[in-house]
Amino acid sequence: MRILRHQRPPLTIPPNEQEHFDAWEVSPPQERRRQAWERLLAVLDYAYRRLPFYRQLWRRHGFHPGHVPTPEDFALRVPLVTKRDLIAAIRAQGAAAVGIEALGGRRPTNIVMTSGSEGFNTFAFLGSTALEGDDLLTALRELWAMKVRPGMRVLTLGTGWHALSLRDALALSRLEAASVSPWGSYTPRFYPAFLDAILTFRPQHMLVTAPVLQGMLAECHRRGLAPQEAFQGLRYVGCAGEAITPPLRRWLRQEMGLVDFYERGGSSDGMFGGPECFAHTGHHISDDVHYVEVVDVRTGAPLPPGRRGLVVVTNLTLGRSLYVRFQTGDVGEMKEGPCPCGRTMPVLELYGRLSDCLVLDDAIITPYDVRCLTDAWASLRWAAVSLSWDGQAISVRLEGADAKAGELAEAQDALEAALGLKVRLSAVPAGLQGWKGQRMRAVGG
Amino acid sequence: MSTSTPRPDVPTLPRRLAEAAACAPIYRPPPEGRKARRLDAWPLVEMSALLAAADPFGGRWRGDVAPQLVVQVGEGLPIYWGLRDGDLQAMADVLAYCWRQLGIRRGDVVAIYDYGTSALVMFASRAYTPHLRAGAAERLGCTPICGDGLPEMAPRTVHLLTYLRPRYLFLGEEGAEALAQHLQQRGSGLAGLVERAVLAFDERPLAADELVRWEERLGVAVSQLLRADLCLFLAPPCPRGLGFHVPPLYLVEKGPAGHLTVTHLGILSCPVIRHVTDVVVSGIEEGSCPCGYSGTNVRL
Numbered sequence: 001m002r003i004l005r006h007q008r009p010p011l012t013i014p015p016n017e018q019e020h021f022d023a024w025e026v027s028p029p030q031e032r033r034r035q036a037w038e039r040l041l042a043v044l045d046y047a048y049r050r051l052p053f054y055r056q057l058w059r060r061h062g063f064h065p066g067h068v069p070t071p072e073d074f075a076l077r078v079p080l081v082t083k084r085d086l087i088a089a090i091r092a093q094g095a096a097a098v099g100i101e102a103l104g105g106r107r108p109t110n111i112v113m114t115s116g117s118e119g120f121n122t123f124a125f126l127g128s129t130a131l132e133g134d135d136l137l138t139a140l141r142e143l144w145a146m147k148v149r150p151g152m153r154v155l156t157l158g159t160g161w162h163a164l165s166l167r168d169a170l171a172l173s174r175l176e177a178a179s180v181s182p183w184g185s186y187t188p189r190f191y192p193a194f195l196d197a198i199l200t201f202r203p204q205h206m207l208v209t210a211p212v213l214q215g216m217l218a219e220c221h222r223r224g225l226a227p228q229e230a231f232q233g234l235r236y237v238g239c240a241g242e243a244i245t246p247p248l249r250r251w252l253r254q255e256m257g258l259v260d261f262y263e264r265g266g267s268s269d270g271m272f273g274g275p276e277c278f279a280h281t282g283h284h285i286s287d288d289v290h291y292v293e294v295v296d297v298r299t300g301a302p303l304p305p306g307r308r309g310l311v312v313v314t315n316l317t318l319g320r321s322l323y324v325r326f327q328t329g330d331v332g333e334m335k336e337g338p339c340p341c342g343r344t345m346p347v348l349e350l351y352g353r354l355s356d357c358l359v360l361d362d363a364i365i366t367p368y369d370v371r372c373l374t375d376a377w378a379s380l381r382w383a384a385v386s387l388s389w390d391g392q393a394i395s396v397r398l399e400g401a402d403a404k405a406g407e408l409a410e411a412q413d414a415l416e417a418a419l420g421l422k423v424r425l426s427a428v429p430a431g432l433q434g435w436k437g438q439r440m441r442a443v444g445g
Numbered sequence: 446m447s448t449s450t451p452r453p454d455v456p457t458l459p460r461r462l463a464e465a466a467a468c469a470p471i472y473r474p475p476p477e478g479r480k481a482r483r484l485d486a487w488p489l490v491e492m493s494a495l496l497a498a499a500d501p502f503g504g505r506w507r508g509d510v511a512p513q514l515v516v517q518v519g520e521g522l523p524i525y526w527g528l529r530d531g532d533l534q535a536m537a538d539v540l541a542y543c544w545r546q547l548g549i550r551r552g553d554v555v556a557i558y559d560y561g562t563s564a565l566v567m568f569a570s571r572a573y574t575p576h577l578r579a580g581a582a583e584r585l586g587c588t589p590i591c592g593d594g595l596p597e598m599a600p601r602t603v604h605l606l607t608y609l610r611p612r613y614l615f616l617g618e619e620g621a622e623a624l625a626q627h628l629q630q631r632g633s634g635l636a637g638l639v640e641r642a643v644l645a646f647d648e649r650p651l652a653a654d655e656l657v658r659w660e661e662r663l664g665v666a667v668s669q670l671l672r673a674d675l676c677l678f679l680a681p682p683c684p685r686g687l688g689f690h691v692p693p694l695y696l697v698e699k700g701p702a703g704h705l706t707v708t709h710l711g712i713l714s715c716p717v718i719r720h721v722t723d724v725v726v727s728g729i730e731e732g733s734c735p736c737g738y739s740g741t742n743v744r745l
Contacts, residue, residue: 096608107552109583110572111590113605121604123590131572158573159561160591166572176513179575183517183562185593193517200501200525201515 009137013150013175019277021144022137024288025343032344036287037071039316044068044078046102047324053089053099054324057081075293075302080312080327083269087120096123102322103127112163114268117353118329123321124163124271130319131170138273138286139167140174145275145284145341146238146262148205150176155197156207157181163268164240168207177205191215195223195230202233207264210242214382217255228257240264243352243368247375248382249280265350267328270313271321274348277341282349284339289316292348294334295327297359305334308364310354331357331364358387358394365419370396373414379403380411383427393422401427456696457482458718459710466716471495471504484708484719489700491721492675501525505715512714513576516562519647519674526677527715533568533577535694535711539679540568541581542692543670546681547613547643551586554609556639558602558624559617560594564677565645596623603627606638614639615670618646625662634664645670645679648723650745653686671743676707676720680743685736688728688744697741699729705743 010022020026044065047054058064061079068074089098096111108125115121126135148154154177158165172179182197184190186209194208195216208216220230236259237252244252244263252261265283266273272290274283285292291314294303303309311332314324331354335347351357351366358365367385374380383398396415403411412425458466463482467475471494476486495503503524506512512527528536549555559565566573569589570580582589590609592602594617602624606614614635616624621644628634635642642663644651650671651659660667671680671689680689691697693710698719700706705724709717727744734742 090608094608095610096605107586108588110570111554111588111609113590113601116601121601123605123608126572157561158567158575159593160557160566160569160573160589161561161593165561166570169572169575169577172575173571173577177575178511178513178515180515181517181562183520183522184560185595187595190520193520196523197515197517197525200523 008133009140009174014144016149019145019341020343021141024286025141025284025345027344029344032287036291036316039288040074040291040314041065041068043314043316043318043322043324046318047322050104051099051102051322054322056099057085072302075295078325080295080300080325081323082327083118083122083329086122086269087118090120090122097125100321100323101125102318102320104318108320110166112166112268113161115162122269124268125321126163126166127319130317131166133319134286134289134317135163135167135271135320136170136174138289139171141284141286142264142273142275143168143171143175143177143238145277145343146205146264147236147260148172148175148177148238151178152205153178153180153201153203154205154207155180155182155194155201155203157184157186157194159185163271164264164266164273186212188215192219195219198234199230204233205236205238206234207238207240209240210244210382213237213239213252227255231256231258235259236262238262238264243350243366243371245368245372245375246280247372251375251381265348267311267313267330270323270326270328271315272313272323274345277339277343279340281339282333282335282347284341284343284345285348287345290314291316292334292346293325294332294348297331297354297364303334305336308333308351308366311348311350329354331366356385356387358389360389365394369419370415373418374398374401374411376414377403377407377411379407380427393424394419395424396426398425398427400430402429403427456484458484458487458708461713462710462716462718465507465713466718468507468509469505469716470500470508471498472716472718484696484698487718489706489719489721495524495675502527502715505717507714507716510714514574516567524675528576528712529714530576530578532712532714533574534579535709536564536568536677537577537580537584538711539677539692539694540564541584543679543681544581544585544587544613546684546690547641547668549585549587549613553585553587553613554611555582555587555589555613555615556592556602556605556609556611557589557615558592558594558598558620559615559645561591563594563617564672564674564679565615565617566591566594592620594620596620599623599627603631603638606635610638612640613643614641615643615645618644618649621646621659621663625659628663636664639665641666641668643668643670645672647672647674650724652745671724673705673707673720673722673724676709676717676722677712678705678707678709678722683734683736683738683742685734687734687736688730688742690734690738691741691743693740695741697729697743699726703727 113121182193293312294309331351351368383401386397415423480486498504696708698706
């Protein structure tokens with residue numbers, strides 16, 4: 001199983017002005033695809049031989065790893081795994097480890113949880129070879145693409161329980177970036193502490209969630225501080241937990257006086273993510289570590305670039321919980337064409353959870369699509385979007401928006417023109433937020 | 446030593462710590478010459494002095510190199526730690542010492558329900574904190590799992606205990622209270638989910654009768670760590686319940702009105718010398734703990 005050995009991130013940090021972190025990111029796509037395919041086959045073989053969850057699932061579906069001579073066969077024959085499958089396995093076994101843990105008999109060095117947006121926190125097991133190998137490498141690529149550089153002061157807050165937090169901590173260490181943390185967690189009670197840390201230490205970079213950012217801006221307003229003054233010296237923001245629309249990005253850059261603003265995307269179930277670059281066309285996927293597909297929400301058939309569907313990920317390295325054709329529940333779309341940044345990796349745009357979207361006959365309409373328009377109005381910005389369809393019109397409900405009737409009417413007209421459908425837009429001033437701004441469901445045992 | 450009064454056998458500070466402290470504004474003017482190595486030559490430092498300092502580090506930052514990690518000391522406090530590699534390793538040593546004394550062994554799963562910025566979490570794993578080379582878990586060969594310290598995360602803590610069955614669960618005060626209330630609502634306890642809960646309340650050690658009440662509320666055996674975040678102090682309990690065994694990286698004194706006064710020998714970037722805590726102790730003894738422990742024992 002030589003090809004499944006972990007990569008070690010390069011010991012040499014590239015020059016600051018270099019756009020990409022390592023040579024893989026700009027290597028010829030054909031050669032990369034060939035290597036990824038070899039890894040994929042090795043992963044299937046390993047999972048079948050060593051991981052009970054997959055062996056049992058695949059036997060039930062009559063699948064054997066020898067049945068996948070081509071990527072098309074892989075997509076057609078390997079069954080999808082959903083979060084519900086993992087939850088059912090955890091419940092059935094009464095244990096967090098459900099037979100997807102590709103640790104080779106070693107103990108996990110860390111265990112992390114998902115945020116429980118489906119009402120049940122699942123678990124991922126991490127070994128040191130993965131954490132110090134491919135996870136660190138992909139984290140370095142992500143932070144590098146977001147312009148985190150050696151010696152920079154970066155405001156962030158490690159939570160200890162989330163995979164992204166662990167990856168960031170290791171990558172910030174390797175990059176020799178200084179880390180600044182307020183006390184607490186990513187909830188409104190601590191937003192003033194985030195702003196205090198900004199005002200006190202003037203970091204150049206900040207890795208936070210969208211609600212924290214919103215809360216810090218509200219705190220500026222409460223204290224009578226102009227955001228450009230409050231965030232003086234801050235050049236970049238990396239923001240997780242929400243798809244950032246172009247108008248929101250433009251406004252944040254201007255409001256905070258930033259050089260650039262990056263969306264962080266991925267899935268803690270599936271353990272993958274990818275950086276946005278300065279082009280902001282989507283997330284660059286490390287295809288030496290993750291094999292990502294987009295499939296039709298109804299049929300599960302693979303979709304070509306440019307078509308929206310469900311994001312499915314297969315990890316290409318071991319040493320941690322292994323996800324094979326894991327259907328993340330996120331809506332995404334592979335982007336076509338070369339990226340202006342020079343990276344040759346696949347680009348995946350992410351639009352949010354399928355459960356928050358409307359699936360019509362010929363289109364998937366996402367809250368992101370709505371916010372692309374409504375974020376242009378200050379009173380509608382940051383609102384959480386709920387969508388429903390009654391067969392004739394889309395009902396769009398904005399939570400956390402304090403809009404005047406005229407603004408709502410204008411926004412409704414703009415939505416109808418953009419979507420080509422009848423729209424009923426309503427707004428309520430307050431909404432319920434979880435730690436990432438998600439509307440959380442109750443945790444189930 | 447047991448009082449702040451100078452004595453012939455007064456402990457000496459390591460040269461590097463004395464030199465580092467001499468650079469920190471809060472200790473200016475520092476004791477001169479050979480006196481600087483004598484612990485009792487340094488002033489007692491109370492929280493009010495940290496709050497009155499002109500810098501965000503409570504006047505403790507030595508100032509000649511940039512910190513690798515800046516972290517707020519506690520909620521609502523305008524004071525931060527500025528730490529570097531060596532400081533972080535020292536704190537991981539302290540936490541590993543506490544874990545070991547509590548009986549945590551290689552291969553154990555250890556759960557922590559506290560904020561990511563708490564000493565219980567920060568020094569538990571190198572993956573939690575930038576620039577930490579090896580946390581307590583890596584040193585002991587354990588596997589840590591964290592809950593968020595927020596009270597509303599109590600159900601999630603029960604969830605992780607249910608499916609991971611760690612041997613130990615560490616709890617900060619906010620988490621412990623939230624968890625106890627959640628368990629009361631459920632009408633259940635932690636028995637069968639975890640072997641032992643370890644309470645670590647910042648500068649609020651629990652008396653024996655309080656510990657019994659916590660055992661009843663949580664439904665599981667309980668231990669406590671002596672904890673003071675403003676001086677990054679942690680000490681595990683004597684296995685016979687006869688006080689707390691002070692890890693070797695601290696010098697402790699019984700300060701004014703019996704307040705535990707801490708000098709941290711492992712933190713050189715933000716030196717802590719003679720920090721007066723809110724913890725009142727009845728005695729500090731050297732090498733005389735009936736359990737056989739030969740180091741410093743603090744009794745409440």
